[in-house]
Amino acid sequence: xxxxxxxxxxxxxxxxxxxxxxxxxxxxxxxxxxxxxxxxxxxxxxxxxxxxxxxxxxxxxxxxxxxxxxxxxxxxxxxxxxxxxxxxxxxxxxxxxxxxxxxxxxxxxxxxxxxxxxxxxxxxxxxxxxxxxxxxxxxxxxxxxxxxxxxxxxxxxxxxxxxxxxxxxxxxxxxxxxxxxxxxxxxxxxxxxxxxxxxxxxxxxxxxxxxxxxxxxxxxxxxxxxxxxxxxxxxxxxxxxxxxxxxxxxxxxxxxxxxxxxxxxxxxxxxxxxxxxxxxxxxxxxxxxxxxxxxxxxxxxxxxxxxxxxxxxxxxxxxxxxxxxxxxx
Ligand code: UDP
Numbered sequence: 001x002x003x004x005x006x007x008x009x010x011x012x013x014x015x016x017x018x019x020x021x022x023x024x025x026x027x028x029x030x031x032x033x034x035x036x037x038x039x040x041x042x043x044x045x046x047x048x049x050x051x052x053x054x055x056x057x058x059x060x061x062x063x064x065x066x067x068x069x070x071x072x073x074x075x076x077x078x079x080x081x082x083x084x085x086x087x088x089x090x091x092x093x094x095x096x097x098x099x100x101x102x103x104x105x106x107x108x109x110x111x112x113x114x115x116x117x118x119x120x121x122x123x124x125x126x127x128x129x130x131x132x133x134x135x136x137x138x139x140x141x142x143x144x145x146x147x148x149x150x151x152x153x154x155x156x157x158x159x160x161x162x163x164x165x166x167x168x169x170x171x172x173x174x175x176x177x178x179x180x181x182x183x184x185x186x187x188x189x190x191x192x193x194x195x196x197x198x199x200x201x202x203x204x205x206x207x208x209x210x211x212x213x214x215x216x217x218x219x220x221x222x223x224x225x226x227x228x229x230x231x232x233x234x235x236x237x238x239x240x241x242x243x244x245x246x247x248x249x250x251x252x253x254x255x256x257x258x259x260x261x262x263x264x265x266x267x268x269x270x271x272x273x274x275x276x277x278x279x280x281x282x283x284x285x286x287x288x289x290x291x292x293x294x295x296x297x298x299x300x301x302x303x304x305x306x307x308x309x310x311x312x313x314x315x316x317x318x319x320x321x322x323x324x325x326x327x328x329x
Contacts, residue, residue: 001066002026003237004109006052006100007073008045009036011182012115012171012226016071017042018180019230028065030058031074037327040180052096055103062107069111069237070104072097075148078188079119079139079284086140093144094151101155109161111240112152113233116165116248118222118289120146127256128222128292131167131248139284149248156246164236164244169222169252169291171229173312174319181319182226183326190259191223191313194266195320198274205274207259209281212288218259220288222252225306225315235300249300252291257309269313 003020007013008029013036020027021042029041032051041047046065050057052074061067075093076082082089104112119142120135137143152163172191174181182192190205197205210217232251239247257265263276296302306312 001068002028004028004030004061004065004067004070005045005073006030006070007036007075009033009038009041010073011184012229013073014040014042014180015175015226016073016230016233017045018175019227019234021045023234028061028067030061035184037183039327053092053099055099058099058103059106062103062109067107067109069113069240070100070109071113071233071237072100073115075115075145077117077141079141080188080282082141082144083139083284089140089144090147094147097148097151101151101161104161105155105159111237112161112163113236113240114148114152114163114165116149116167117142117145118167118169118250118252118291120149120167121289123286124289127288128254128290129250130292131250131295138286153246162240162244163246164240165248166232166236167248167250168229169224169250169289171226172223173225173227173306173315175227176315178318178322181316181323183323185326190262191266191316192320194263194274195270195317197276198266198270198272198317199320199324201324203275205263205276206279207263207276208279208285210278211281214258214287216258216260219285220256220258220290222254222256222290223262223309223312224252224304225312228304228306231304232296232300232302235302239300247299249296250291250293251296251302252293253304253307254291254293256288256290262309265309266313269310270317
């Protein structure tokens with residue numbers, strides 16, 4: 001029986017695939033390669049270049065493979081892009097989920113682990129954020145993912161499809177062996193952009209807004225290592241396999257770092273000069289997003305290994321130094 005990883009050629013998905021293969025699990029990857037990289041997919045995984053919205057092609061994959069569970073990473077995830085082009089997000093993310101659930105239902109596949117996001121909370125009412133806090137997204141990306149959670153809940157009620165939504169905070173870092181890492185085109189995420197400035201590929205890192213309601217005025221996020229995230233997905237698959245009910249978990253470190261603190265941590269972690277400038281706010285950004293992840297620790301037994309942002313940045317730095325142009329294809 002195989003685990004199907006949708007979006008397994010993307011940043012987080014490819015680390016998950018590697019981890020599953022290292023656990024000697026059978027892995028099937030579906031990715032449309034719009035943002036993913038074929039080279040990022042572990043050679044021992046079976047690969048299909050298929051779009052999650054292509055129902056006929058997805059049906060074929062489920063016909064051909066013996067799939068027991070799905071891990072769903074295949075979504076667009078850039079907040080400002082979603083503000084500018086919301087329909088793109090509702091089409092690929094939300095509508096893609098409907099197609100996927102229809103195909104799962106038709107093939108009697110009843111378990112799905114889903115990449116959700118802190119962006120479903122919007123401007124949080126409590127810090128750190130708990131899973132039971134209100135979900136009021138302030139951008140279409142967060143809204144598209146909240147809709148996906150709700151759709152799964154109704155599919156569970158009607159069809160018994162059990163789901164775990166893992167609400168990620170900010171993901172960073174790379175594989176310890178340096179083989180895979182983060183490569184987006186264009187790059188929009190903070191840690192890779194800081195490291196590109198450290199490599200001289202950018203003149204500086206622009207810090208978006210210094211007038212947020214935070215201690216130093218820069219907005220605050222909770223950074224988690226991509227390998228700790230992969231661990232949580234393995235635990236969530238095991239939880240569902242053991243008959244666990246549908247559930248949601250925050251995945252973060254419970255420690256917030258401002259953009260400025262991240263730049264300073266990167267200067268320490270890399271030992272290089274990283275020029276920075278202050279720019280205007282970016283649309284759709286809340287002041288602070290920090291997770292309470294006690295529930296994942298308690299229920300799933302999640303025990304993240306990276307509790308220090310400098311160590312997270314060091315693994316990303318190793319990848320950026322060895323792959324200055326990212327994946328070559
Ligand atoms: N950020 C920044 N400059 C950049 C990219 C990001 O100041 O060039 C900030 C952004 O405003 C946010 C944080 O870094 O507070 C993390 O942003 P990212 O895009 O990495 O992740 P997101 O929070 O959107 O998922």
